[in-house]
Amino acid sequence: MSAAPVAPERPAWWVRLDWYHPEWTLGVVTVLAWAILVLAHGATSSGVVPVDGMPAMPGMDHGDAAASTAPTVSAWATGVGLWLVMAAAMMLPSLRTAMRTTSLTSRWNRRHRAAWLLAAGYLTVWAIPGLAVVTVLSVVPWTPPVWVTGVLLLVAAAWVATPVRRDSLAACHRTRRVPGQGRRADAACAREGVRLGLACVGTCWLIMLAATLATHDVLLMAVLTVVVVAEKVVEDRRRRLPAWTAGTLVVLAFGVFFL
Amino acid sequence: MTIVRREVWSLENEQAWHPILHAYALAVQEMRARPAHDPTSWRYQAAVHATTDRPDKFRNQCQHNSWFFLSWHRAYLHYFELIVRDIVKKLPDGEVDDETREGWALPYWGYDRGDAQRVLPPSFRQPTLRDGVTPNPLRIAQRDAGINAGTTRLTVGDASSVAALAETVFTSPPDGASTAFGGAKTPPNHFRESQLAVPGTLEIVPHGQVHNRVGPFMRSFDTAPLDPIFWLHHANIDNIWTRWGGPDPTDTAWLDQTFDFHDANGTPTTSTAEEVRETTSLGYLYDDAGPVPGPLEADMSPHERDVPDRPAxxxxxxxxxxxxxxxxxxxxxxxxxxxxxxxxxxxxxxxxxxxxxxxxxxxxxxxxxxxxxxxxxxxxxxxxxxxxxxxxxxxxxxxxxxxxxxxxxxxxxxxxxxxxxxxxxxxxxxxxxxxxxxxxxxxxxxxxxxxxxxxxxxxxxxxxxxxxxxxxxxxxxxxxxxx
CATH class of the missing domain: 2.60.120 (Jelly Rolls)
Structure with a gap:
């Protein structure tokens, strides 16, 4: 009498997580980026760091302490770094679908490499407006009044209705299969990240600018992140999302004006 | 009352301009005359499938590359059939007999049954209706010339349902590679919102192949339902689903998903996959039952192996x-x-x-x-x-x-x-x-x-x-x- 076949042992949950959701590393990086933002916000609120609020940019007038602070290279570099942390916290989660798709359709031993090369290309694009904003604020000290953020949010809501924004968002949703091996594959992943980054800037530049100028408001940044991620990641009834986005941005704008 | 959907060539072989097809032609004519904003009009029904003109929760809703492909199209055909039957019931006595009036059902194009059935049925090629004068609404110019002339037909490979019927699972994970009968497990997916989804085997062949072969209207999402043969083609796809022996999904994400349509009165209504899973729930049957093996272009033996629990x-x-x-x-x-x-x-x-x-x-x-x-x-x-x-x-x-x-x-x-x-x-x-x-x-x-x-x-x-x-x-x- 032969023995009954033994079912193969089911791998541990974390093994299966890596099998089916290789983009889990994105979650780790996002959590770290938000932790830095929140900690930095706490530090600046308590006066430990002279730059008041996150992501406060060097040169921005942040009250008495900052008003006397002359722009320095280190402050500029810190500003750029903080911008990238903010971009990672707010924008990288929206890359989840693209990173997962690229991972699962790449050679197994390149899954994480492919996804993070894509993310690197994406963040490189976001670094460019960051450099511009930080540089401008370094040489032109300015504390934006709160209403500026509100106006930007209203303009962002109007931007949602434009064909350019609609096409940019559609481009954010598109993914392409990349070559499997070698430098050609690396380059293709980075190029795909750059393409997605450009599409994302076209979609979210006003939202990001509003978040940047709302120097004291981590909560606003969190809500805007949810809006951005929803538009990029949610597949179910996607065409309704722009209306929700515009409505949310209007509500946030009025919140900024009146709260 | 349960109505029976019949194979179109069996109707054609009974008589030229079979009453069911004649009534369908007159109904198409009537629907074309209705304004585009009327949910029971020809143009609106096409827009339900796909359109760039003011899409809403009713229009531009077709489901592809998804496990909702079959359930959505079954509901789509059902409401279309109700609209046509409502028109047929109101046709003048000289145009339609009582049996047809009461029991009109959408025929299906059973191209996977033999060489003769791979030709576009004659009623869709006739220049005129049976009076010899009225232009035939079932014939449209936007088809490939040979198909419309009956000089070319679908290939065996276009028409074969064997590969689809050989699939043992309805759905597959959206991993970019796994095949299944009905499509990848996705949220509602109009075209390719789900970036990892691939179409089910049935959606590729015969579904997509027949779309491609018939003509320019049938090859495009926005215009396919404007060709009257579209509905008979999809009735056959629906028929193949009824002949497939595998289990349908029991996942609530599939069963409970709602889709919006209009009934014969133009009243908004919704359908779920659970409601359309059995054709008898919708009041119709097909005139056949059980698998009908089609001719094979290639040796596609049944995939009777298990799907392993690991990613492709x-x-x-x-x-x-x-x-x-x-x-x-x-x-x-x-x-x-x-x-x-x-x-x-x-x-x-x-x-x-x-x-x-x-x-x-x-x-x-x-x-x-x-x-x-x-x-x-x-x-x-x-x-x-x-x-x-x-x-x-x-x-x-x-x-x-x-x-x-x-x-x-x-x-x-x-x-x-x-x-x-x-x-x-x-x-x-x-x-x-x-x-x-x-x-x-x-x-x-x-x-x-x-x-x-x-x-x-x-x-x-x-x-x-x-x-x-x-x-x-x-x-x-x-x-x-x-x-």
């Missing part, structure tokens, strides 16, 4: 874009060995092997399709079938050229486990394989089998068909996955 892993791919422009085209596929879960699995060989054709893009669908082969030793038609992977078609490819849509290109996945095994056994599976795309045109109907119906009007569309035949499309990548 890419082990090979082409390096560059491939342009298909009407000629036989070959490309190298660099193949490696698995380094993922399969490399540590107890079994030595993969349980399943898939070949994917990804990111197919182009501004317009060519009228030809392509058969895909893996490592065929030559282009001798007598040997190629041993290396046949599957057919690719271009239904909806025009959507990929639009900036405002979400998709990067059409995607196809084929189970090539048997082919992989044959190549392994023959010592021909290596680190560089060749994938071939061979163009396939509509099959010429032998002269002694033609009925000449509609042939006199064929020349009008001939030139346009020729222009479209080799319209170029790009393939982004061909991949080989093991699981």
């Amino acid at each position: 892993e890419l082990i090979g791919e082409t390096a560059d874009d491939i342009t298909l422009a009407g000629n036989a085209t070959r490309a190298a596929v660099a193949v490696g060995t698995p380094s993922g879960p399969l490399s540590t699995a107890e079994e030595a060989a993969p349980t399943r092997v898939y070949l994917t054709v990804d990111d197919v893009r182009g501004p317009v669908a060519p009228s030809i399709t392509y058969n895909v082969y893996l490592h065929a030793p030559d282009q001798d038609p007598t040997t190629e079938d041993d290396f046949f992977v599957g057919p690719i078609n271009f239904f909806g490819v025009e959507q990929t050229a639009r900036a405002d849509t979400d998709h990067g290109g059409l995607r196809f996945a084929f189970d090539i486990t048997d082919l992989y095994q044959r190549l392994r056994d023959a010592g021909r599976w290596g680190d560089e394989m060749t994938v071939s795309f061979l163009p396939v045109e509509a099959e010429t109907v032998p002269p002694d089998q033609r009925d000449d119906i509609g042939a006199d009007q064929a020349e009008v569309a001939e030139a346009a068909t020729e222009d479209l035949a080799s319209a170029p499309v790009d393939v982004g990548r061909v991949g080989v996955y093991v699981q």
